Amino acid sequence: MAEIVRMPKLSDTMTEGVVAEWYKKVGDTVAEGDLLADIETDKATMEFESFYDGILLHIGIEKGGAAPVNDILAIIGEKGEDISALLKDAEGKEEEAAPKEEPKEEKAPQEVTKPEKAVEASQPTLTKTSESNDGGRVFASPLARKMAEDKGINLSMVNGTGENNRITKKDIENFNPANAGGSAMSQSVNTGVESYTDMPLSQMRKAIAKTLSASKFSAPHFYLKVSVNMDNMIASRKVINADDDVRISFNDMIIKATASALRKNPKVNSDWTGDAIRYNDHIHIGVAVAVDEGLLVPVIRFADTKGFAQIGSEVKVLAEKARTKKIQPDEMQGGTFAISNLGNYGIEDFTSIINPPNSCILSVGEIKAMPIVKDGEIVPGNIMKLTLACDHRAVDGAVGSAFLKDLKNLLENPVKMIV
Structure with missing residues (x-):
């Protein structure tokens, strides 16, 4: 008996999907577990497998x-099964479920007439003037002026042949740049072709x-900024990566430091639910990853319990899954705090929009060499700027400031993260 395969709900916020690719065509044999299609959701493009055995009879x-x-x-x-009744029955149910619209009164289309292009005879007798190269005034009819501008x-x-040397339409038509010493085209000349491409919105871009x-216009954002001396962090990372079996990034260390600071400041590790503030006991940090269609936020779970190397390994795996469209919805859900790092792009500092329902998001800039004051003397240093965006409904300024103070302390003294 034929079975209907319906558009699956592959994420908690998905309302529609786009078929990115079919791996079977009508008439092909399908076994349970075979890859049928790639479905683009509001979060990612995901593989969809068949739950049935048989022949693919229809693609909807x-x-x-x-x-x-x-x-x-x-x-x-x-093979050969008649599915016309099944399709008719399914379409009938969809029509019944669809909301009925009241018939709209049709209005007769209004005829719009466009004015004919004006000819020179209909132009006003007023003649516009402009300055010539030698400071004199140039007289030209409006039509001649328009033609000159277009050309x-x-x-x-x-040289005008009209009354008082006025430039006319014929003067423009008969004009030869070669006879004018080659400078007649000194004004800007439009030689290019205007063009553009409208790219249809992907499901992910629509969701973003x-x-x-909704977050920007409903959550009252405020921003706290701090500069961090990264000299000790740079030295620590160099020592750690001296081991051939370990390779960690500054981002891995920032994630660990953030998780540790959240443990000390639980009010920042919160969600705004609309009728309550949810203070999360667990710390799941979302890490923004740029992909072709937009931005995905894989989640490092229980980040405060993991070391630099484990965090680094998980970030690499999840980022690769995100970029190759293999990431699963549950790997992007449940974050209690988010980090967006644009340091690799040379961005010194920036502000991010909070990823709901989280109360905060941390923006990380590049580590930049610059002179700093240390013990009353100007010395070379390495500074990184952090910006904390807070939802004022859930987090107050003092609370966010205390978190940033602890985070700065951990980043400037990384040894505190391993004791």
Whole structure:
């Protein structure tokens, strides 16, 4: 008996999906567990496997097509099986479920007439003037002026044959730049071609726009900034990476320091739920990863219990999954705090939009060599700027400041993270 395969709900916020790729075509044999298609959700593009054995009898959504969750994706059954009744019954149920719209009164289209282009005879007799190269005034009819502008001709180099040497349409039509010493085209000349490309929004980009717009315009953001001396962190990382079996990044160390600071400041490790502030006992840190379609935020779970190397290993695996569209929804859910690091792009400091329902997000800039004052003397140093964005509904300035103070202390004294 034929079975209907419906558009799956692959994330908690997914309302529709796009078929990015089909791996089977109508008439192919399908076994349970076979890869049927890639489905683009609001979070990622994911592989979708068949739950049934049989022949692929029908494809309901072609490659590139979008459809709501539970729409018919495909039908799998026995070879030669008649599925017309099944399709009719399924379509009937969808029509019943769809909201009925009141008929709208159609209005007769209004005829819009466009004015004919004005000819020179209909131009006003008023003649515009401009300055010539020698400081004199140039007289030209409006039509001649427009033609000169379109052709990129400098009116000061055109000899007018009209009354009082006024430049006319014929003067522009008969104008030869070679006879004007080659300088008649000194004004800007439009030689390029205007063009643009409209790129349809992906499901991910739609979700980013919806989520971050809601966050920015509903959560009262405020920002706290601090500069961190990274000299000790640089020295510590150099010692750790001297071991051939270990390779950690500054980002790994920042994640660990952030988790440790959150343990000391639990009010920052919170969510705004609308009717309550949820203080999380666990620390799951979301790490922003740039992908072609936008931004994904994989989550490092229980980050405060893990060392630099373990955090680094997990970040590498999750980032690679994100970039190759293999990441799963549960690997991006449950974050209690987020970090966005643009230091590798040479950004000194910036502000991020809070990733709801989190109360805060940390923005990390580049480590920049600059002169600093130490013990009353100007010496070379390495400074990194941090910006904490806070939802004022859940986190007050003093609370966020205490967190940043502890985070700065840990980053400037990394040995405290291993004692």
